[in-house]
Amino acid sequence: MNFVYERLLGGKNAALGIAILAALIFIILPIGLDLFRLNLVGKYLTYAFVAVSLVLLWGYGGILSLGQGVFFGLGGYCMAMFLKLEASDPESTKIQSTPGIPDFMDWNQLTDLPWFWEPFNSFGFTVLAVLLVPSLFALIIGYTMFKRRVGGVYFAIITQVIALILTVLIVGQQGYTGGINGITDLKTLHGWDIRDDSSKYILYFINAILLFGVIFLGRYILTSKFGRLLLAMRDKEDRVRFSGYDVSNFKIFIFCVSAMISAIGGAMFTLQVGFMSPSFVGIVPSIEMVIFAAVGGRMSLIGVVYGTLLVNFGKTIFSETLPELWLFLMGGLFIAVVMFFPNGLAGIWEKHGQKLLVCIRRMQCVGAVKTLLNKRSVKLEAAGE
Amino acid sequence: MSMTDFTLAIEDLTVSFDGFKAVDSLNLYVDVNELRVVIGPNGAGKTTVLDLICGKTKSTAGSIKFKNKELTKLAEHEIVHAGVGRKFQTPSIYENLSVYENLEISYPQGRGVFSSLAFKRTNEVDERIKQIADEIYLGDFLEKESALLSHGQKQWLEIGMLLIQDPELLMLDEPVAGMSVKEREQTAELLNRICMGRSVLVIEHDMDFVEKIAHKVTVLHQGKILAEGNMETVQNDPKVIEVYLGH
Numbered sequence: 001m002n003f004v005y006e007r008l009l010g011g012k013n014a015a016l017g018i019a020i021l022a023a024l025i026f027i028i029l030p031i032g033l034d035l036f037r038l039n040l041v042g043k044y045l046t047y048a049f050v051a052v053s054l055v056l057l058w059g060y061g062g063i064l065s066l067g068q069g070v071f072f073g074l075g076g077y078c079m080a081m082f083l084k085l086e087a088s089d090p091e092s093t094k095i096q097s098t099p100g101i102p103d104f105m106d107w108n109q110l111t112d113l114p115w116f117w118e119p120f121n122s123f124g125f126t127v128l129a130v131l132l133v134p135s136l137f138a139l140i141i142g143y144t145m146f147k148r149r150v151g152g153v154y155f156a157i158i159t160q161v162i163a164l165i166l167t168v169l170i171v172g173q174q175g176y177t178g179g180i181n182g183i184t185d186l187k188t189l190h191g192w193d194i195r196d197d198s199s200k201y202i203l204y205f206i207n208a209i210l211l212f213g214v215i216f217l218g219r220y221i222l223t224s225k226f227g228r229l230l231l232a233m234r235d236k237e238d239r240v241r242f243s244g245y246d247v248s249n250f251k252i253f254i255f256c257v258s259a260m261i262s263a264i265g266g267a268m269f270t271l272q273v274g275f276m277s278p279s280f281v282g283i284v285p286s287i288e289m290v291i292f293a294a295v296g297g298r299m300s301l302i303g304v305v306y307g308t309l310l311v312n313f314g315k316t317i318f319s320e321t322l323p324e325l326w327l328f329l330m331g332g333l334f335i336a337v338v339m340f341f342p343n344g345l346a347g348i349w350e351k352h353g354q355k356l357l358v359c360i361r362r363m364q365c366v367g368a369v370k371t372l373l374n375k376r377s378v379k380l381e382a383a384g385e
Numbered sequence: 386m387s388m389t390d391f392t393l394a395i396e397d398l399t400v401s402f403d404g405f406k407a408v409d410s411l412n413l414y415v416d417v418n419e420l421r422v423v424i425g426p427n428g429a430g431k432t433t434v435l436d437l438i439c440g441k442t443k444s445t446a447g448s449i450k451f452k453n454k455e456l457t458k459l460a461e462h463e464i465v466h467a468g469v470g471r472k473f474q475t476p477s478i479y480e481n482l483s484v485y486e487n488l489e490i491s492y493p494q495g496r497g498v499f500s501s502l503a504f505k506r507t508n509e510v511d512e513r514i515k516q517i518a519d520e521i522y523l524g525d526f527l528e529k530e531s532a533l534l535s536h537g538q539k540q541w542l543e544i545g546m547l548l549i550q551d552p553e554l555l556m557l558d559e560p561v562a563g564m565s566v567k568e569r570e571q572t573a574e575l576l577n578r579i580c581m582g583r584s585v586l587v588i589e590h591d592m593d594f595v596e597k598i599a600h601k602v603t604v605l606h607q608g609k610i611l612a613e614g615n616m617e618t619v620q621n622d623p624k625v626i627e628v629y630l631g632h
């Protein structure tokens with residue numbers, strides 16, 4: 001019990017923050033929004049997974065990855081492959097020249113299912129792949145970079161390049177990946193229609209539960225000695241190294257964890273939105289996700305969720321009214337946050353929100369004392385008479 | 386090279402940066418329980434020697450043996466695990482962590498990825514941290530954020546972060562730089578106390594301080610040893626006088 005309270009919820013203040021966020025996501029939003037908007041929130045919350053992963057990696061670890069979209073995308077694609085195979089049974093694809101394979105393969109003159117698609121017929125394998133494929137990819141990148149002590153801005157640029165390469169690869173290999181359109185027309189999961197209203201609600205809640213799961217995982221990591229080491233490495237890497245730690249191993253590990261968390265978001269994205277395409281893999285989405293984290297506060301697991309929601313709602317509203325200005329606004333927002341609120345929304349809350357709470361409490365106290373005094377004087381008057 | 390009784394035996398150690406030999410065929414032996422001070426003018430290669438021992442810089446030739454274990458091929462953290470601790474010239478501590486957490490991070494347990502996730506503050510850890518904090522005069526500042534410590538206290542904290550690992554060879558790069566007179570005296574006392582049961586290698590400029598702590602002094606000049614012996618011999622050595630006063 002103590003463990004749960006101290007380590008996962010993070011004591012009184014943090015537990016309150018989690019409770020408020022949970023009330024918002026589990027109660028207020030589902031009641032207050034129509035299904036269309038709620039589905040939109042669900043989509044935004046899948047980006048929040050990436051933002052949470054960036055708190056671990058960037059906020060605490062000091063490792064800025066501008067390629068988290070890669071892992072989001074890999075997770076999403078793994079899930080999409082499974083759903084696509086289920087949607088491509090011979091019955092519903094009988095008009096193709098090769099029935100039983102995904103439609104885009106048929107359009108690209110493929111006559112057999114490629115070998116690496118085969119295992120995605122199994123849902124168990126797919127779940128494992130969602131978690132492990134991005135982590136393994138991160139392991140390879142992390143091993144080659146961190147063992148050679150590539151860091152800082154060089155690491156950021158290389159992750160950016162990897163995001164670009166993967167996009168080009170996916171677009172270029174149309175027959176295997178669905179190309180620029182991505183993998184579309186996903187219908188069912190084990191026969192369960194993921195497009196109807198009830199399943200949208202269910203998926204929204206599964207997504208929300210998973211999001212809280214990764215927030216707790218993040219808390220667990222950050223409150224352990226590992227978390228303090230991350231901070232220490234960010235600020236004085238040499239001191240950590242000369243205190244007997246193999247710094248690269250810690251960086252590789254947190255990079256893999258962040259990849260896995262992003263991938264869960266990607267898989268949930270595919271399930272809720274019903275398709276996956278290279279436009280969620282590349283440079284732009286990867287940078288957008290960094291902006292979500294920056295706006296929310298890169299040191300706060302809870303703050304980044306608000307940051308993600310806020311920026312995305314802003315994006316939706318502005319791109320409906322002033323589509324051409326949105327990108328400038330986004331850039332401006334990023335610069336403003338970095339310059340004036342380096343700790344984002346969470347930083348503003350910590351600075352002013354606590355005061356607000358104290359104020360409210362004080363006012364309540366004053367109110368309580370007043371009513372008490374009133375009652376007393378009434379009593380005294382009554383007794384006097 | 387033969388087996389020796391020395392804690393540290395450096396033989397024919399050379400490192401060259403683009404042809405410039407910062408350390409040139411150096412031979413240096415440090416005994417068990419010895420406190421050795423290395424002095425020398427700027428650019429003599431003092432800090433480079435420490436860098437070479439702790440693995441920060443890779444040597445071009447020669448060997449560094451610590452308890453007969455070759456260090457030149459080991460990674461930095463492996464050298465630490467072997468029992469070598471090093472303090473940097475400018476205090477190198479984790480400024481946004483408390484004194485307690487600084488010492489805790491340096492505690493030699495939970496050094497792997499997974500063991501650090503499972504690491505717990507046991508009573509043993511707690512006691513050890515408090516004991517070290519008392520030793521470095523920071524017993525009353527455990528919960529203080531270390532950025533708020535004075536410069537001298539930061540130097541002590543870094544020494545404490547090494548002591549908690551109980552290294553057999555402790556290397557200190559200018560430990561009293563920027564300290565007040567009183568802090569210098571306390572540091573001298575601290576060093577005399579901690580060199581029991583281990584070897585200490587100190588780089589220092591402050592001659593009064595050197596006199597207080599040194600068992601033996603080595604004078605480096607242009608990457609080579611100019612003189613070696615007790616304080617008096619070295620101070621009266623004509624070569625040393627020329628290097629320090631000559632130009």
